[in-house]
Amino acid sequence: MPKLAATSPRPIRKAAQSLRWFVRAFEDQAARISEETGVAYQADHTDLARVFAEWRKAFDAQKPRDATDYPAYVGFAAGLVLRTLLQVKPVQVTGLPEGADTTNPAYYWPEGYLYVVFCLNVRGLVLETDFDGHQTPRTDLDDVRTWWSFRENVEEDSALAIAFLEHFAGEDAHWETPEIFHPDRTARIAGRFYAPNLHPLNGTVEDA
Amino acid sequence: MSRDIGAMVGLPLRDLARGLSAFTPIRGVGAAGLPAPLREALQLVSGVLPDSHPERVPLEGVDAASLAAASDFLSVDGPSDRMEEAFVRVLASAMQMALDQLDGPAIPLSETIATMRLHSGPVAAGVSAERRAARILLDLYRARAFGPMPGLPLPTDPAQDRAVRLAAFAAFAWLLTNREDVVSEERLVLELSVALSVSLEAEVLARFDDPDTLAEMLRSVSAKL
Numbered sequence: 001m002p003k004l005a006a007t008s009p010r011p012i013r014k015a016a017q018s019l020r021w022f023v024r025a026f027e028d029q030a031a032r033i034s035e036e037t038g039v040a041y042q043a044d045h046t047d048l049a050r051v052f053a054e055w056r057k058a059f060d061a062q063k064p065r066d067a068t069d070y071p072a073y074v075g076f077a078a079g080l081v082l083r084t085l086l087q088v089k090p091v092q093v094t095g096l097p098e099g100a101d102t103t104n105p106a107y108y109w110p111e112g113y114l115y116v117v118f119c120l121n122v123r124g125l126v127l128e129t130d131f132d133g134h135q136t137p138r139t140d141l142d143d144v145r146t147w148w149s150f151r152e153n154v155e156e157d158s159a160l161a162i163a164f165l166e167h168f169a170g171e172d173a174h175w176e177t178p179e180i181f182h183p184d185r186t187a188r189i190a191g192r193f194y195a196p197n198l199h200p201l202n203g204t205v206e207d208a
Numbered sequence: 209m210s211r212d213i214g215a216m217v218g219l220p221l222r223d224l225a226r227g228l229s230a231f232t233p234i235r236g237v238g239a240a241g242l243p244a245p246l247r248e249a250l251q252l253v254s255g256v257l258p259d260s261h262p263e264r265v266p267l268e269g270v271d272a273a274s275l276a277a278a279s280d281f282l283s284v285d286g287p288s289d290r291m292e293e294a295f296v297r298v299l300a301s302a303m304q305m306a307l308d309q310l311d312g313p314a315i316p317l318s319e320t321i322a323t324m325r326l327h328s329g330p331v332a333a334g335v336s337a338e339r340r341a342a343r344i345l346l347d348l349y350r351a352r353a354f355g356p357m358p359g360l361p362l363p364t365d366p367a368q369d370r371a372v373r374l375a376a377f378a379a380f381a382w383l384l385t386n387r388e389d390v391v392s393e394e395r396l397v398l399e400l401s402v403a404l405s406v407s408l409e410a411e412v413l414a415r416f417d418d419p420d421t422l423a424e425m426l427r428s429v430s431a432k433l
Contacts, residue, residue, distance in 0.1 A: 017432070018432060019404055019433050045399060045403050046407075049400055050403075052404070052407075052432075053407035053408055053432075056432060
């Protein structure tokens with residue numbers, strides 16, 4: 001998964017709340033994926049600005065006051081970005097390499113792949129640089145069957161993108177109420193009583 | 209050539225072009241009926257002013273020093289004449305680029321009207337940069353400094369008015385935001401300011417009646433850039 005080179009003299013989580021950082025980081029990510037895969041992308045700045053504006057509204061609406069919840073909110077906020085990218089669709093694929101293997105997720109769904117990789121990388125970067133944390137993405141992220149399920153589900157309900165990103169990042173996903181922020185402590189308490197009965201990887205959420 | 213014409217009549221070229229835009233509807237079928245000296249002058253200037261959007265380098269004439277001075281004009285009490293002059297020039301260039309992005313009118317700003325309005329004193333001391341910016345923006349908008357000349361026997365075009373208001377808002381938000389280390393990157397920031405203003409169009413346009421809420425919107429958008 002191509003990494004992100006985005007840096008800032010400010011904490012990354014602060015920089016990421018500015019449009020210019022967001023657009024530059026996104027275009028940097030697209031360029032890196034293009035270099036590795038040969039997929040050509042074209043991003044529309046007006047649509048990216050719309051993604052950003054809608055994301056900031058959603059971000060501000062549930063931003064926690066307690067600083068101990070910030071790391072958990074980073075993961076949720078990254079999911080909100082993914083949801084909005086999938087809704088607005090700011091990117092077009094303008095070229096695929098000849099003979100591209102569509103069992104590779106990067107070729108099966110190039111736009112979705114870019115959105116997920118970008119969100120995962122920003123998420124990981126913020127956790128690593130601002131909170132001394134780390135994320136361990138799931139290994140099945142390379143499995144095209146994962147992407148079949150992901151694509152089918154988010155096309156029906158884009159809110160599930162938030163849960164899928166949590167899952168891709170190696171966290172316990174909140175499949176039932178993905179659009180509501182669950183602080184860490186709430187999740188820990190809830191985990192004693194509730195185990196998710198939805199598993200998205202071998203079919204749709206409804207099938208699982 | 210174009211600068212010579214501007215100097216000849218003692219007006220900024222943008223103002224000259226703005227005035228000549230009044231003749232656009234008669235340039236084709238009606239020009240033959242004009243007195244010869246006026247027809248020749250029109251033909252002369254039409255040659256350097258294309259019918260639609262003039263071809264210009266975006267943010268023409270904006271360098272780091274003029275941009276810093278233009279931004280300072282909004283943020284310091286008692287700005288200097290140099291800051292005022294830079295502000296008007298940079299605003300005109302920014303409006304030009306923003307209106308081009310929005311497919312708005314080709315003529316962005318009357319530098320003459322803008323300068324006259326600024327001298328008449330909409331800039332109060334002791335207010336925040338955002339409040340000052342909002343007051344100046346509304347004053348210039350109400351004085352018809354932006355877009356086509358006032359007083360023409362032409363109906364107001366709502367699409368042009370929308371573009372003018374969004375472009376002006378975006379230009380002011382851009383002037384209020386943090387500056388880039390490299391001035392060439394400012395073009396992207398202005399482009400994004402326009403794009404963000406379009407994304408928030410309903411909220412932006414609704415605030416053109418009140419300087420206080422417009423100031424708050426300018427603060428919010430410039431902080432997000």
